[in-house]
Amino acid sequence: MENTYNNLKQGERGAWISILAYIFLSGLKLFIGYIALSEALWADGLNNATDIIASVAVLIGLRISRKPPDADHRYGHFRAETVASLVASFIMMAVGLQVLFQAVSKFRVQSYESPDMIAGWTAIGCAVVMYFVYLYNIRLARRIGSAALTAAAQDNRSDALVSAGTFVGIVGSQFGLPWLDPLTALAVGLIICKTAWDIFRDSSHALTDGFDAAELQAIRQTVRGISGVKKIIDVKARVHGNNTFVDMTIAVEPELNVSESHAITEKIERRMLEAHGIAHAHIHIEPFESAAK
Template sequence: MVKYVEKKWEAELGAWISIISYIILAISKLIVGSVAHSDGVKADGWNNFSDIIASVAILIGIKIAKKPRDHNHPYGHSRAENISSLVAAFMMMSIGIDVIIEGISSLFHSGAESAPEPLAAFVAIVSAFAMLAVYSFNARLAKRTNSQALAAAAKDHLSDALVSIGTVVGIAGAQVHLLWLDPLVAVLIGGMICKTAWGVFMETSHALTDGFDEHILTTYKHEIATVDGVKNVADIKARMLGNYVILEVTIHVDPHLTVVKSHEIADEVERLMKQHHNIAATHVHIEPERIP
């Protein structure tokens, strides 16, 4: 239990580092983007701002999900994390659409102003290196704590670094009189924000509607079928509660087995799923194999 709490604390530390980094970068980019006349840097700043919202929402969800079950929540509070992710997806999509609209407006604005100042490129380069550093830290932390949420956040950090590099390219193009390149990058960044929001929405909606990957279920079924004493896997289904898998399986066993022996087979199925796939709970229903 102590080790579990320590891992949770480490995962939350990684989330806090992400939030603080995003706050610093978002404020810097929004200010510098306005001063240096760079739509790309401003869009990148809004991208980081959307990351702040998403990270805070997920962090709150993780904290609520850690609460133990009570009389109103017999299965616990794990799905609070999914709900917070869904809220974050809607907020990210709204920001992404605003960035796209502003970028398109700048693209077709008559009499384009001067190219962005070099300060904008400097901020974008610093941001790229900062995000790569945070990505490296959280990727290692996610592996050590086995936190899927932190692993997903690390991947988002890597994409943010790539977005900042793209912003530098847009600013560089504007320096050689390709003034349309900077607002075009802003539109592309807005598109990336929307794409990320849509991915979060689809993944979260799938989990909240008890969707589960059928290929993974097939893997579970084949492994359970190899357990000594299991004659047949009659039915298997699973669902997600936060980051935890709840598995329900019906197996057929020899009808002449004692209750104790049947119970031992069920225990072995639970142990196998816990050891191989870290499944939090496996509910095994035993039925006698039909004799032809």
């Protein structure tokens, strides 16, 4: 448990780096996009502004998740980051729809103006910065096994790609294709909405105790290979933030005493940690003869 809390604390570092990067880059993009008349860069800046909210949500979630169990939260506070991610998805969707509306309105006016090339250089420079933020966060996430930070890192990478696409759109507008700039803004709006939907889908799935069937089958396969386990009667799993909780009922030989049966549960717990990184497993034992009836 102590290791889990230490990992959550390290994850906060990655969240802070994302927040600081997004604050600087969103401000720069919105300013340059406004003075350079670039719809695409302006939309990209709004995208980064929503990413600030998402990163803050991850940070708050990680911090609350570190609170130990109390009288009202016997399983701890690990789901706090999932709730925060769900709230962030609604905010991101609202901004994405706003970007789409502005881009479509620009098309309806049918009077395009090529943005200044400073907007393009700003976009590609920001893409490079975000790619390095992605590299830092994905390495940290893999080291500490943080699903939330992994998702944040993937968002960093998508933002780098969006900025690179913005650069392409702005460059294209310099060569007699000014409609490429609002078209790129439209694409950015769609990406924001898609990211918001993905976060909403994953968060709502976790909050309703959904769990990947293939991963559950892998857990079954791991336990089947443990000596002393005669039958797996039932396996359930749910996600609490970065932690997986497993509830399992197994059958063992009825002749075993309490100490011998307990030794089998300890084997299962060790294998869960080694093979799947699961530190929270509740094992219930029943005699094999009863289970077979």
